[in-house]
């Protein structure tokens with residue numbers, strides 16, 4: 001765990017049904033009951049209409065299908081959650097285990113509420129990385145999408161990785177320059193080459209993957225997980241049938257780790273994120289931010305003329321480019337009200 005993670009209080013991220021409007025309450029955490037001392041731990045890798053597909057000990061070869069135990073109440077169970085299972089955990093056909101507990105989450109990726117759903121939802125729990133897949137052309141890259149994905153990653157506790165696809169069609173140079181100051185990995189791929197740098201980056205990690213339709217996600221995933229289609233089939237077959245394309249699914253990487261595709265995420269749940277949530281992902285600015293006037297948005301003049309973040313650049317601890325990048329992300333969050341009126345990203 002990085003020092004940044006230790007400093008932050010992830011427990012508050014545990015609640016999935018946060019209302020978009022203020023006035024939220026916290027639900028008590030589910031406690032394990034003594035009679036479940038024999039429970040086994042598993043990772044949720046699929047979810048389909050009341051059935052959760054779970055991998056015992058995160059082992060893709062030990063798949064068990066489970067339902068929620070009544071005692072879970074309304075605690076949400078999402079892809080990537082670590083759960084305790086009781087009952088029949090043999091994984092044999094037509095058996096069903098029960099989920100009795102959901103472990104605290106180390107990270108969360110949320111999608112924005114849509115018309116049919118008044119809540120922001122956690123769609124992926126415990127992913128260590130967010131792979132933001134963007135085509136260099138066809139469709140053209142949009143920085144707005146990248147920036148909002150970055151905010152969602154930093155605020156949710158995931159390390160961002162940018163994957164620029166279709167490099168046979170356009171140069172990655174200007175995008176690489178635009179994000180250089182943020183210092184996260186940027187990987188460049190093209191269909192006619194093996195994505196070995198991506199495979200290396202994802203090895204042994206749990207990585208959530210986001211990107212617009214048509215950017216080449218399936219092309220990439222099929223190379224990383226050679227039997228991805230079959231795996232998706234397995235996950236749906238052990239559910240109640242038809243695979244629903246709106247839910248996330250975790251696919252096991254051949255040499256360890258998981259990649260979680262998120263077709264349901266059209267835009268990110270940023271409504272609950274504060275400026276300080278974003279700043280906390282930039283360690284060199286955290287101390288100065290504490291000196292800011294209360295309610296500072298850290299955008300600098302004219303919005304926040306007394307913001308202290310500029311002092312970090314003035315004393316040479318950070319570069320102007322780094323502050324500019326941080327402020328661009330803060331601005332993309334601040335523009336949220338307008339962004340939400342736009343058609344889904």
Ligand SMILES: Nc1nc2c(ncn2[C@@H]2O[C@H](COP(=O)(O)OP(=O)(O)OP(=O)(O)O)[C@@H](O)[C@H]2O)c(=O)[nH]1
Pocket residue numbers: 165166167168169189190191192211212213214215216217218219220
């Ligand atoms: N030129 C070029 N085309 C690519 C590359 N990667 C994928 N494509 C093409 O782009 C189109 C979309 O690729 P997909 O992998 O289906 O994209 P996707 O992001 O999974 O899209 P959805 O399935 O709609 O979510 C296909 O016609 C691919 O053949 C690439 O590196 N270069």
Ligand SMILES: [Zn+2]
Pocket residue numbers: 289292293296297298299304306307308309
């Ligand atoms: Zn400030």
